[in-house]
Amino acid sequence: MTQQNVVVAETKSGINTAITSMAPKPPAPPGGYIPIPRRRVLKNLEINGGQRINAWIDSMRASSPTHAKSTTSSLVEEHSSWILRHPSALDMFEQIMDAANGKQIVMFLDYDGTLSPIVQDPDRAFMSDSMRKTVRKLARCFPTAIVSGRCKDKYTILFAWLSCIMLEAMEWIFQGYKRLKKSQGQESRSSSFSTC
Numbered sequence: 001m002t003q004q005n006v007v008v009a010e011t012k013s014g015i016n017t018a019i020t021s022m023a024p025k026p027p028a029p030p031g032g033y034i035p036i037p038r039r040r041v042l043k044n045l046e047i048n049g050g051q052r053i054n055a056w057i058d059s060m061r062a063s064s065p066t067h068a069k070s071t072t073s074s075l076v077e078e079h080s081s082w083i084l085r086h087p088s089a090l091d092m093f094e095q096i097m098d099a100a101n102g103k104q105i106v107m108f109l110d111y112d113g114t115l116s117p118i119v120q121d122p123d124r125a126f127m128s129d130s131m132r133k134t135v136r137k138l139a140r141c142f143p144t145a146i147v148s149g150r151c152k153d154k155y156t157i158l159f160a161w162l163s164c165i166m167l168e169a170m171e172w173i174f175q176g177y178k179r180l181k182k183s184q185g186q187e188s189r190s191s192s193f194s195t196c
């Protein structure tokens with residue numbers, strides 16, 4: 001180590017930022033920072049020791065409103081870009097219906113935080129009555145599954161409820177299919193689903 005260097009850059013606030021380096025003096029970057037002898041910067045800052053300078057810079061950066069603003073705005077940007085890549089199905093309903101035209105729809109529903117609210121005790125995460133009704137209706141129209149990362153013993157009760165729904169739905173579809181066949185003659189299986 002022949003020489004220690006300090007590179008000083010002027011920030012927006014007009015306060016100089018010092019970055020210390022223990023490495024040999026690097027070549028001067030073309031049109032970049034102006035290297036200033038470390039001794040002079042230390043004297044100006046009235047601080048002894050590079051570690052303290054770095055700590056001081058870090059704390060200044062963390063408390064800087066510019067830094068806080070840029071962190072917030074980058075979070076907002078990140079969120080917006082995530083939303084663009086993962087739009088809500090409710091905002092794309094027409095497009096989804098167009099894409100599903102003539103195809104068999106299968107519903108995969110998330111349980112915790114989607115069908116049921118997030119609560120402290122996972123054993124108390126129940127679906128509301130109106131959500132149960134909605135899942136019931138869905139299961140009558142489409143093959144419907146609930147996807148969960150819960151362990152098996154945690155969703156036994158849920159399974160029992162779902163089995164009832166599926167039996168109801170199958171019965172409902174079967175009866176609807178029989179009615180259709182009776183009134184319209186031979187119908188394709190898919191047309192029976194269109195009565196939902």
Ligand SMILES: O=P(O)(O)OC[C@H]1O[C@H](O[C@H]2O[C@H](CO)[C@@H](O)[C@H](O)[C@H]2O)[C@H](O)[C@@H](O)[C@@H]1O
Nearest residue numbers: 111112117118119120121122125147148149150
């Ligand atoms: O894969 P998921 O169905 O989304 O399951 C993820 C976890 O869901 C449950 O935990 C979450 O919901 C609980 C009840 O509202 C809540 O107390 C917990 O804080 C959430 O993480 C479930 O208990 C876990 O086993 C699942 O891994």
